[in-house]
């Protein structure tokens with residue numbers, strides 16, 4: 168029998184709890200933790216108890232193989248495989264009993280999250296969206312003294328911290344790992360707002376005992392396919408339904424205090440720094456901004472994946488034009504930024520990474536304002552050409568009107584309202600919502616027609 172996915176050594180203790188057990192977490196934070204654990208006796212290692220958002224599938228798959236899974240790293244040198252052993256317990260997000268139990272464990276020092284940008288449940292002003300039906304349902308649930316059916320990340324974390332405070336086991340650090348600027352302060356604000364509603368004394372305790380670390384994260388990790396699973400079978404002889412395929416490039420920058428300790432992530436190349444902002448903004452604008460442009464304009468042109476869209480010279484030219492708008496408004500040295508962009512061309516073209524544009528297209532209402540609009544505004548104010556950025560906005564308007572990848576957005580209703588009617592009216596409303604000079608309406612309409620006309 169092939170015992171590749173059987174644990175031969177003692178499991179490390181749970182010291183990290185993760186919310187959002189998806190593909191990226193398994194390619195990134197779990198990989199860094201696995202590498203940091205290497206060479207340490209099991210008792211000194213950091214084990215992770217990971218929770219899905221709600222579904223049970225990945226948790227069941229991982230539990231069936233003792234938390235072990237195959238990570239395939241695929242790039243120019245061909246694929247290599249590694250069994251990752253840092254996840255020691257996997258739970259469906261609906262298992263609130265396990266969630267609270269782990270958070271009361273004095274050995275647990277860190278909560279990491281990958282719950283998507285929309286998962287932080289921010290309202291138009293940036294704070295916790297108290298009008299969100301799921302947030303309201305969660306707050307009503309806790310008001311009734313119940314903790315066993317919570318759905319949203321902010322209330323789940325606040326409720327876990329409440330249990331921890333009641334258990335008297337001290338503070339911990341929350342480490343959000345989603346692509347949004349200032350993810351530490353964002354997580355702090357929504358968790359504190361939820362804690363305040365649970366109990367003002369809890370909010371004060373969180374303020375004094377819980378730190379929120381800001382991170383910039385990078386590793387392109389698409390949703391695995393049946394073909395990926397077949398590749399793992401060929402390479403290892405094992406059928407691993409929980410396998411993940413990722414690229415060789417990996418980056419993690421972290422700034423903030425770890426009040427109860429952390430793994431030696433630096434051993435695996437993570438950068439512990441004072442300020443992640445220059446790296447975070449570079450990545451968010453150049454990588455994620457280009458991804459969003461590709462997702463909308465590329466899918467309208469009939470492409471299915473990032474690599475397909477980048478093979479279309481016209482679309483690749485649009486990406487370069489976006490970088491030309493963004494680069495002058497980033498703070499790192501221009502040569503370093505141009506090198507990063509050149510490397511992105513190869514990363515995007517990696518044929519082994521089938522990254523679906525439809526997956527990246529999700530939640531544009533949350534993403535465009537943070538990855539495209541700030542550079543657009545800065546370029547416009549400086550009197551520079553903004554076409555590269557405006558095209559992304561134009562393509563999103565078309566997408567929200569039904570072109571290209573299907574609209575999947577936590578704010579889909581609001582998006583549809585914004586873009587209904589004549590195209591110029593739709594563009595005008597979108598520019599107003601994102602505080603972009605309405606004088607750019609005519610040019611945005613022309614760029615939309617250009618993208619659409621070449622569908």
Ligand SMILES: NC(=O)c1ccc[n+]([C@@H]2O[C@H](COP(=O)([O-])OP(=O)(O)OC[C@H]3O[C@@H](n4cnc5c(N)ncnc54)[C@H](O)[C@@H]3O)[C@@H](O)[C@H]2O)c1
Pocket residue numbers: 186187188189190191192218219220221222281282283284285286287318319320344345346347384385386387388389390
């Ligand atoms: N995939 C990547 O290449 C990549 C790279 C960098 C950062 N990220 C960040 O990680 C996030 C997740 O990406 P992924 O590829 O792992 O996606 P995924 O779909 O594989 O996993 C997402 C996980 O988050 C959970 N989730 C979704 N919405 C939630 C919510 N509202 N509340 C709580 N949990 C929720 C899901 O149930 C799932 O467990 C992205 O949105 C992005 O912010 C991804």
Ligand SMILES: O=P(O)(O)OC[C@@H](O)[C@@H](O)[C@H](O)[C@H](O)CO
Pocket residue numbers: 284346384385386387388454455458459526527534
């Ligand atoms: O949902 P998003 O857009 O935040 O993420 C989709 C991709 O752009 C993203 O996952 C990148 O692959 C990743 O950010 C690379 O590090």
